[in-house]
Amino acid sequence: MYRVLIVDDEPNILTALRRNLSNIPPSMLDGERLELIPANSPEDALQLAVAENFDLVIADLRMPGISGVDLLAEIAARQPYVARILMSGYADLEAIITAVNQARIFRFIPKPWNDNDLRMAVVQALHYRAILLENQRLADLVRAQRGQLERQDAELRRLEMEHPGLTRLERDESGAIFIDEDDL
Known part of the structure; x- marks a missing residue:
């Protein structure tokens, strides 16, 4: 089972993400299923990342307190092989460049997102992570x-x-x- 942490300060976005990602068929994930764990704030996400391991973290760019970039970088420091996807409703090129360089994100997804594109990005991120783990092994x-x-x-x-x-x-x-x- 792949464990996916979804972080957004807007409950309706978390609900929409969970609904969309729960439609990924296990056949696209080598027979595995997704366990989707929501976090309403970056602070909650960090607490979860200290206590548990995740395969993928999807985070919003702009949240109160800690930015999505800083959150993903902090989680990556604790869990180096976690795949990271950043989402934002703002076309902030500088923030995207920072996310790529600092948090080493796998993909940036704009809001509103295309459901199929988001699902494919999640599948690709999890496959990429599997390749990284196999390379390390x-x-x-x-x-x-x-x-x-x-x-x-x-x-x-x-x-x-x-x-x-x-x-x-x-x-x-x-x-x-x-x-x-x-x-x-």
Whole structure:
């Protein structure tokens, strides 16, 4: 189940978002469903983000107290792999640029939104997050394997120092391994 935090200070917007997003079929989310958690204020959203993990946060740009950009940046600092979508009814280019640079949002959605565009943005954001998590898992695996190879290489060097020639093979002209009977 994907956990989506929706933050807006207008209750009717929260209701409309929940209604719209609840129409995303699980088939578009790899069989998963959405758990939609509303927050009426940025402060409530921060309290939730401290206590719980989310896959996606959708926040309004202009809210009392804390802006949507600052909220998303704060949540991202606590949950680096959370996907972030910012919404606004104002065409404030500077705020959008700040949101991209500071909060590293996945998408900006203007209000009023197109229902299909919003649903697709949510699906794409969740898929993007899954790719980021898989990349992190693979990077961790590569680091672990690199460490294991370094330990094995150090052991081979140690054995080679104790027993010179142990790790080298001699081959004849045909490529067959040459065994010196004196070494047996």
